[in-house]
Amino acid sequence: MEAVVLANTNEMSHEEWLQARRKGIGGSDAAAIAGLNKWKSPVGVYLEKIGQAPEEKVNSEAAYWGTMLEDVVAQEFAKRTGLKVRRRNAILQHPKHSFMFANVDRLIVGEKAGLECKTASEYLKEEWKDNEVPAEYLIQCQHYMAVTGFDYWWIAVLIGGNKFIYKKIERDEEIIQYLIQIESEFWNNHVLKKNPPMFDGSDASSDLLKAIYPTAKFDDEIELPTDATELIAKYEQAKQEEAEAAERRKEAENQLKAMLGDYEKGFAGERIVTWKNVRSSRVDTKLLKAKYPEIYQEVAKESISRRFAIK
Secondary structure, three states: OOOEEEEEOOOOOHHHHHHHHOOOEOHHHHHHHOOOOOOOOHHHHHHHHOOOOOOOOOOOHHHHHHHHOHHHHHHHHHHHHOOOEEOOOEEEEOOOOOOEEEOOOEEEOOOOEEEEEEEEOHHHHHHHOOOOOOHHHHHHHHHHHHHHOOOEEEEEEEEOOOEEEEEEEEOOHHHHHHHHHHHHHHHHHHHOOOOOOOOOOOHHHHHHHHHHOOOOOOOOOOOOOOOHHHHHHHHHHHHHHHHHHHHHHHHHHHHHHHHHOOOOEEEEOOEEEEOOOOOOOOOOHHHHHHHOHHHHHHHOOOOOOOOOOOO
16 A cells, blocks of 8 residues: 655645645644644644634744754664665655545655654653653654555654654554544544534643633623533532542642651652742732832733633
8 A cells, every 4th residue: 555645745835735734634633633732632623624723823942943953853863773764745645545644754765664853852851761652743653654554653853952862663553543533533524524523621722712712702691502501510520529639639748748847858768758948039019019100010011811710
């Protein structure tokens, strides 16, 4: 089985590339649909595909340097492994499931394999320790193997700008069949039917809601659908469980603090418990407003947000 070349990207503008991507599901989309992409939710993917997603912000510094360093990562991988890599300037399409796309970073010359290039912050190094690969990237590479029919995929990452690692991901037919199933269901039952999936509890969904509905119509109201009652019950139950868990956590914390007493650090087996002195300073805004109202007005910044509540 070989992937179909849907479009060559050599002379394609960024806008044309974005338009082409909307016609199918890519590797990062697959991770989001599976609920494993911290930056994007299933409903976010849906809105992108139907052309109703909020306007994208300018790329972050991390995304910018990820793009700039892609070739550096690919060259270093080739240097360390002795494998020859090449670009594949095309949008590849699954020969049977036409909604499955792949925009791959590199292919391995002479082998049925590819390479995904990443950069990561030093703070994320634990996600890459030993044989670990972050779940969203594992899904992304399995999606590429589903589209191309390849046997394995390499992933190389530059961590913190000074640590380079690479790992081999073997083809997993069970995961691939799962991806084909959920992507088919998403494309046919949601995108094609213009039937949005439900928002989930991810930060990506919360951020998307803020972007779509940044402000409310003042003093306006609606009658919610009947299933809102069930959602309110779920919300209140979770809130109660959260409060009970927070109380149990605080109880354990206080008892550990009592054990430490005047000591800053304590040991419990292989665990270290600390209760350190921390010095901090912050502006007393009430005092500033009272004593220097003109300065307060000059530096005050008004913002509008929406507060959720159930009464």
